[in-house]
Amino acid sequence: MSLFLALFALSGTFLDTVQGTLEMMQFKNFIAQFNKTYASNEEFKHRFLIFQRNMEEAKHLQREERGTAQYGVTKFSDLTDEEFLRCRLDHRAYFESQSFLRQVTEKDAPLKTCDWRKKGVISAAKNQGSCCSCWAFAAVGNIEAQWGIQGTAKNLSVQQLVDCCKSTCGCKGGYPWNAFMTVIKLGGLTGEDKYKYTGKKGTCKNNLKPEATIQDLVILERNETVICSHVSYKGTVTVAINQALLKQYIKGVIDPRPENCHHHKVDHVVLIVGFSRERKYWILKNSWGDNWGEKGFFRLRLGSNACGIAEYPVSAIVNTGTFKRHLCPP
Incomplete structure (x- = not known):
């Protein structure tokens, strides 16, 4: 099943919560950019939650950064x-x-x-x-x-x-x-x-x-x-x-x-x-x-x-x- 089909097959409660949020838009772009696929709806939800945590960590690193480095979405953003x-x-x-x-x-x-x-x-x-x-x-x-x-x-x-x-x-x-x-x-x-x-x-x-x-x-x-x-x-x-x-x-x-x-x-x-x-x-x-x-x-x-x-x-x-x-x- 493609990720976009998997997205719309998720439970209504989850969709109501995350659909249209900046994080979900970023996650969709991430999926397309790095050609990600997941085995099930549960795996998709699991990776989305990891992605959210990684984006929070990227914001923290950006605040702490003393140079010109930029942190954000990378090919590893769905990994713990x-x-x-x-x-x-x-x-x-x-x-x-x-x-x-x-x-x-x-x-x-x-x-x-x-x-x-x-x-x-x-x-x-x-x-x-x-x-x-x-x-x-x-x-x-x-x-x-x-x-x-x-x-x-x-x-x-x-x-x-x-x-x-x-x-x-x-x-x-x-x-x-x-x-x-x-x-x-x-x-x-x-x-x-x-x-x-x-x-x-x-x-x-x-x-x-x-x-x-x-x-x-x-x-x-x-x-x-x-x-x-x-x-x-x-x-x-x-x-x-x-x-x-x-x-x-x-x-x-x-x-x-x-x-x-x-x-x-x-x-x-x-x-x-x-x-x-x-x-x-x-x-x-x-x-x-x-x-x-x-x-x-x-x-x-x-x-x-x-x-x-x-x-x-x-x-x-x-x-x-x-x-x-x-x-x-x-």
């Missing part, structure tokens, strides 16, 4: 917080248990502005779907960008990483350093056209010819100036952030109050592709498709470790054992 945050992993406990992971610094003064998209090395935002594979998309996006900066464009398989990762990973969430170590063990990644994304963990195909390799990985110091320096001259960086505010995010620069986006509760991996030190924001690539945020990207306050962005910055090293210096376009 438990559904939206089901992929959470404890990055801090796992990172600190791995004694071989060491953080390094950068000494070069960063540029004032940087946007690697302007060099044509950042692909369009892809969609991880219901698989908790943000870690894989961010890592593969990093490797693609690093090869692109070296002058060789790549479109690599995320699914190979999802299937072949042996540690905490797959569709249950994962860590970017494990992603890079998996690529090293595999001897590289094949192309997306040869190993397409399915959105679920399958059997590892490790006999395919790699189209890109990496030599090592680097974990940067927990310092935003250091991260800016690395992005300025060496390319993109994967980071783990607290995703709490992204559920309601539409556009603009997120500048959260610490209590709304605690830096110790990072649970989502994204890719830094640029920044503006003058206007104080990071530019980040997400893996929720181009119908979320700013065509799949978003901006976050720079300089206050907003949402934990400086906690776990990691990048692959490609082509040679050391980074070659490249200037990021402003």
Whole structure:
């Protein structure tokens, strides 16, 4: 049954209560915009009530927001917080248990502005779907960008990483350093056209010819100036952030109050592709498709470790054992 037929099949009492309200008009537009379908009238009512609560939360976030971010209707507006945050992993406990992971610094003064998209090395935002594979998309996006900066464009398989990762990973969430170590063990990644994304963990195909390799990985110091320096001259960086505010995010620069986006509760991996030190924001690539945020990207306050962005910055090293210096376009 279509949603609009389901709407008119609801009980008279419910219709009398909600028909013509702003919330119901918003919900109808939401249904049409994101092509939502529900299994029954009860499910429709259930999702409408969740939608109402999410709109109230968006209004609260808007009142609390200190930047230019706008919150409201998104593709996730019919999900509970438990559904939206089901992929959470404890990055801090796992990172600190791995004694071989060491953080390094950068000494070069960063540029004032940087946007690697302007060099044509950042692909369009892809969609991880219901698989908790943000870690894989961010890592593969990093490797693609690093090869692109070296002058060789790549479109690599995320699914190979999802299937072949042996540690905490797959569709249950994962860590970017494990992603890079998996690529090293595999001897590289094949192309997306040869190993397409399915959105679920399958059997590892490790006999395919790699189209890109990496030599090592680097974990940067927990310092935003250091991260800016690395992005300025060496390319993109994967980071783990607290995703709490992204559920309601539409556009603009997120500048959260610490209590709304605690830096110790990072649970989502994204890719830094640029920044503006003058206007104080990071530019980040997400893996929720181009119908979320700013065509799949978003901006976050720079300089206050907003949402934990400086906690776990990691990048692959490609082509040679050391980074070659490249200037990021402003």
